[in-house]
Amino acid sequence: MTFRQLVAGSVHDAAPALVGWTLLVDGVGGRIVEVEAYAPDDPASHSFRGKTARNGVMFGPPGRLYVYRSYGIHWCANVVCEQPGTAAAVLLRALEPTHGLDRMRGRRGVTEARLLCSGPGRLTQALGLTGADDGADLSLPPFELVPPAARATVDATPRIGITRAAEVPWRFVERGSSWSSRARRAA
DNA sequence: CAGTGGATGCTCT
């Protein structure tokens, strides 16, 4: 399954399938260990009330980055899925850092590996992603997506930090990973 | 530790 094929399908299939892929931006990044699905007709999705200047990329072709500013401070990055017009995306919530840790440390201003990419705002800062990357094609440099050797084992849980449709289990975490944004108590 | 609140800006009502 190629990246292009994966993101062209339903976001409900694509989101868990993206866990385990390695995302690199200019050679810096890591293994995707936590994502959330934002589906068409999903009250928690930015696209729910129709196309606007901010969410326009969500309505376009799959495999693009949708980047938006969160709480006035952070950037959050999504992978657009499904066919043009459907407006679905996968929020990247955490990576296990594997490549370019020193560049991430420089951008983040912290040294502890656990704090580099464990959270959507941290992840974008570590990879250097901003609103300037909104709409970028993830199949072209400087982006690189490397499939996992074997499909990861994934747990589904409720999404984080939302109020509407908070009960559907559309957050997907690699089982046993200690790099997710809510792994503080995990063994 | 756990819980709380401030920072900060943009989008949409």
Next chain:
DNA sequence: GAGCATCCACTGT
């Protein structure tokens, strides 16, 4: 003018 798909520092145990 409200409400965020967040993070971090600070409080009180």
